[in-house]
Amino acid sequence: MAKRKPKTKKAPRKKIKMPSLKLSNQQKLVLGSFLIIFGIVLCIAFISFFFTGEADQSNLSNFTNRNVATKNWLSKSGAWLSDLFIQRGFGVASFIFSGLIFLSGVYVLMNLNTVKLRKHWFWGTLIVIWCSILLGFFKDKIDILGGTIGFELNSFLQDYIGKIGTSLLLVFGLITYLAIRFKVTFENITNLFKSAKKDLKDEFADANKDTIIPIDNNLSEEAQAIKDAFEINLDNKPESKPEPTPEPVKVVKTEPVSAPLEVNVAEAEEEEDIEPELEMEVKTVVDEDAERKNLANKLVEDFGEFDPTLELSKYQFPPLDLLKKYNTEGITINQEELEANKNRIVETLSNYKIGIASIKATIGPTVTLYEIVPEAGVRISKIKNLEDDIALSLSALGIRIIAPIPGKGTIGIEVPNTNSTIVSMRSVIAAKKFQSSEMHLPIALGKTISNETFVVDLAKMPHLLMAGATGQGKSVGLNAILTSLLYKKHPAEVKFILVDPKKVELTLFNKIERHYLAKLPDSEEAIITDNTKVINTLNSLCIEMDNRYELLKNAMCRNIVEYNNKFKERKLNPNDGHQFLPYIVLVVDEFADLIMTAGKEVETPIARLAQLARAIGIHLIIATQRPSVNVITGIIKANFPARIAFRVTSKIDSRTILDGSGADQLIGRGDLLYTQGNDLIRVQCAFVDTPEVEKITDYIGSQKAYPEAYLLPEYVGEESGTSLDIDIADRDKLFKDAAIVIVTAQQGSASLLQRKLKLGYNRAGRIIDQLEAAGIVGPFEGSKARQVLIPDLIALDQHLENEI
Numbered sequence: 001m002a003k004r005k006p007k008t009k010k011a012p013r014k015k016i017k018m019p020s021l022k023l024s025n026q027q028k029l030v031l032g033s034f035l036i037i038f039g040i041v042l043c044i045a046f047i048s049f050f051f052t053g054e055a056d057q058s059n060l061s062n063f064t065n066r067n068v069a070t071k072n073w074l075s076k077s078g079a080w081l082s083d084l085f086i087q088r089g090f091g092v093a094s095f096i097f098s099g100l101i102f103l104s105g106v107y108v109l110m111n112l113n114t115v116k117l118r119k120h121w122f123w124g125t126l127i128v129i130w131c132s133i134l135l136g137f138f139k140d141k142i143d144i145l146g147g148t149i150g151f152e153l154n155s156f157l158q159d160y161i162g163k164i165g166t167s168l169l170l171v172f173g174l175i176t177y178l179a180i181r182f183k184v185t186f187e188n189i190t191n192l193f194k195s196a197k198k199d200l201k202d203e204f205a206d207a208n209k210d211t212i213i214p215i216d217n218n219l220s221e222e223a224q225a226i227k228d229a230f231e232i233n234l235d236n237k238p239e240s241k242p243e244p245t246p247e248p249v250k251v252v253k254t255e256p257v258s259a260p261l262e263v264n265v266a267e268a269e270e271e272e273d274i275e276p277e278l279e280m281e282v283k284t285v286v287d288e289d290a291e292r293k294n295l296a297n298k299l300v301e302d303f304g305e306f307d308p309t310l311e312l313s314k315y316q317f318p319p320l321d322l323l324k325k326y327n328t329e330g331i332t333i334n335q336e337e338l339e340a341n342k343n344r345i346v347e348t349l350s351n352y353k354i355g356i357a358s359i360k361a362t363i364g365p366t367v368t369l370y371e372i373v374p375e376a377g378v379r380i381s382k383i384k385n386l387e388d389d390i391a392l393s394l395s396a397l398g399i400r401i402i403a404p405i406p407g408k409g410t411i412g413i414e415v416p417n418t419n420s421t422i423v424s425m426r427s428v429i430a431a432k433k434f435q436s437s438e439m440h441l442p443i444a445l446g447k448t449i450s451n452e453t454f455v456v457d458l459a460k461m462p463h464l465l466m467a468g469a470t471g472q473g474k475s476v477g478l479n480a481i482l483t484s485l486l487y488k489k490h491p492a493e494v495k496f497i498l499v500d501p502k503k504v505e506l507t508l509f510n511k512i513e514r515h516y517l518a519k520l521p522d523s524e525e526a527i528i529t530d531n532t533k534v535i536n537t538l539n540s541l542c543i544e545m546d547n548r549y550e551l552l553k554n555a556m557c558r559n560i561v562e563y564n565n566k567f568k569e570r571k572l573n574p575n576d577g578h579q580f581l582p583y584i585v586l587v588v589d590e591f592a593d594l595i596m597t598a599g600k601e602v603e604t605p606i607a608r609l610a611q612l613a614r615a616i617g618i619h620l621i622i623a624t625q626r627p628s629v630n631v632i633t634g635i636i637k638a639n640f641p642a643r644i645a646f647r648v649t650s651k652i653d654s655r656t657i658l659d660g661s662g663a664d665q666l667i668g669r670g671d672l673l674y675t676q677g678n679d680l681i682r683v684q685c686a687f688v689d690t691p692e693v694e695k696i697t698d699y700i701g702s703q704k705a706y707p708e709a710y711l712l713p714e715y716v717g718e719e720s721g722t723s724l725d726i727d728i729a730d731r732d733k734l735f736k737d738a739a740i741v742i743v744t745a746q747q748g749s750a751s752l753l754q755r756k757l758k759l760g761y762n763r764a765g766r767i768i769d770q771l772e773a774a775g776i777v778g779p780f781e782g783s784k785a786r787q788v789l790i791p792d793l794i795a796l797d798q799h800l801e802n803e804i
């Protein structure tokens with residue numbers, strides 16, 4: 001079976017979640033309102049209990065008897081409930097339970113986070129117990145205060161630690177509660193007292209400001225008395241301290257000055273007082289990073305890590321059964337063939353006087369590798385030169401000599417099997433190596449010569465160049481790559497941009513447009529078959545790349561993996577434009593065709609993407625039939641270290657794609673050479689047929705999808721405005737309407753036309769060209785809208801009339 005979810009992905013230290021009871025919205029409404037009403041019922045019954053409890057007491061045992069009448073406002077059930085909670089339970093503190101039940105109802109109804117609710121219940125229950133123990137002291141006076149439980153607990157404690165001990169224990173409980181729940185500290189309390197004292201003083205000071213005592217020569221006795229009184233009231237200092245304020249007043253008194261001097265008694269006092277109380281304001285520098293981290297931790301605690309797959313949480317990965325099993329699968333060893341080939345190799349080599357010390361065969365799906373160890377003193381180059389002779393003697397195509405096999409110290413001769421076996425996509429997808437791979441973009445390419453499943457990571461490549469003559473298995477190879485990713489990656493994690501100039505190869509993927517494809521905002525079809533659109537898409541992808549780099553820079557991340565992890569850990573704020581970034585894989589099926597028609601316009605953005613896009617999760621896969629140097633230019637080659645070569649027709653083509661020969665000696669039908677810069681690895685590509693792809697895309701396409709394909713940023717092409725001599729007769733039918741829209745809005749943008757006239761991007765772009773040619777809008781100005789050269793509609797009419 002296909003893996004439903006890449007469970008083997010390093011589980012990011014997820015908290016073990018409590019099994020959550022998932023309720024539908026209707027169930028939430030029912031349960032929420034029930035709890036709210038039940039909370040209210042309890043509260044009413046409890047209140048009523050204080051008035052009717054005593055009267056109902058005797059009837060409780062006859063609760064089931066219909067004829068017995070109770071006085072509780074909620075009748076027998078009210079009497080029973082309040083007796084249970086208050087009398088036999090926790091006393092008046094039981095009101096807290098009714099509040100908690102009510103609160104639970106509100107939480108369920110409003111779909112609030114239950115973590116807080118759990119806290120409320122925990123602390124609420126503790127308060128109930130604390131209160132009932134406290135009120136248990138008064139059981140003798142009013143027995144319902146603490147309830148039976150409160151009384152029992154209280155007397156239990158008293159038996160062991162006495163009345164004083166129990167009281168102290170309750171005080172300790174209160175302190176603990178305040179300290180933990182309200183973060184009260186000793187410093188907080190002292191600061192509170194200090195500030196209260198200061199406030200009090202300020203108040204007095206203010207009061208005195210109103211009664212400023214003009215101290216002139218004759219400071220009245222009363223003033224002195226008032227001042228003294230203040231000193232006595234406000235100064236807490238011990239009497240031994242140096243004498244406080246009277247001094248300045250005395251001075252004034254004894255020294256008559258002609259100019260009246262106003263002395264504010266309170267002020268003078270404050271000067272004295274403030275000094276010893278001088279408080280240093282300690283400003284703690286808030287570490288923003290730490291604060292953000294705390295917030296992120298809290299968010300993760302409350303809501304769990306961000307799950308990008310949440311929107312399509314019910315998405316099912318395609319099952320393995322959709323892929324076909326082949327009868328020809330499984331390697332059959334033809335002993336005779338093996339023997340015959342061995343003998344011929346030994347014979348041919350001995351004809352050239354090359355002795356062999358040992359020979360060993362490894363049978364692969366399409367070729368068998370004969371590893372020989374030549375006798376001492378044999379030149380390797382001598383064997384290498386015998387390639388054609390060995391091929392002749394074995395009368396077989398596709399003989400490849402690897403001399404020496406890197407890291408083995410042997411010489412390899414690959415000889416095609418007479419009956420090659422098909423490597424099914426099913427077998428490679430089912431392989432443990434693929435299923436348990438922890439790669440970011442794993443691709444099960446096929447099987448190696450030693451019959452091992454060959455899995456590579458596209459994210460590491462980071463771009464792939466694929467070449468091969470027509471009919472050698474390129475399209476199947478591309479399908480195998482796409483299938484691998486579909487089997488391993490959720491729609492939220494990867495998006496494809498498919499360019500298919502042949503128009504038929506990738507059309508099947510149209511069905512998964514809203515799951516897996518990305519497209520330009522204005523394009524109708526997600527799969528690009530039109531070469532001009534490719535240019536826009538590539539440029540748009542460059543904008544996406546720049547945007548992503550900006551996001552990474554702001555998030556201080558070096559690559560998409562770090563960024564996405566940070567986003568999942570809720571350390572990046574979506575309000576700042578951050579979002580989970582899916583990988584984007586651009587697949588171009590026929591690159592030669594593109595280069596021929598668009599040349600530099602395609603080459604430049606491709607080269608730019610190839611150079612820069614690896615860190616931000618954009619990967620390119622480019623396939624071509626013609627691996628000639630004018631298609632795979634130096635700049636492209638330099639940026640595509642990973643290459644796949646299917647069979648090509650000439651050594652030169654092989655050299656272009658692989659920087660060496662080899663691809664010309666392949667046997668076709670999915671036989672390929674893979675290199676990532678160093679060794680060449682011969683792989684038999686997995687075979688996936690069109691009906692299989694169709695089944696997979698049908699399966700995915702039938703599931704719930706995103707509202708639309710992943711939208712790439714809009715790119716306003718420069719191609720508009722190139723041909724300014726547009727014939728008036730060739731103008732679009734909507735030309736005049738467009739001119740009116742543009743002049744009215746005084747904004748020369750194609751997207752405005754798209755919106756107002758409901759046009760596709762291409763047509764809107766063409767009309768903008770025509771408007772430029774007609775002198776209505778100015779030339780292209782990059783990201784800005786074009787200038788409108790006509791001020792109003794009257795001027796537009798005149799302008800168009802003059803043209804004719």
Ligand SMILES: Nc1ncnc2c1ncn2[C@@H]1O[C@H](COP(=O)(O)OP(=O)(O)OP(=O)(O)O)[C@@H](O)[C@H]1O
Nearest residue numbers: 469470471472473474475476477669670685686687
């Ligand atoms: N991995 C494979 N295993 C077995 N047969 C294969 C494999 N790949 C391709 N073939 C055979 O080769 C045929 C041509 O393959 P494919 O259509 O992929 O070639 P191509 O290189 O894409 O050709 P073109 O460039 O003309 O589209 C297939 O129909 C299939 O019969």
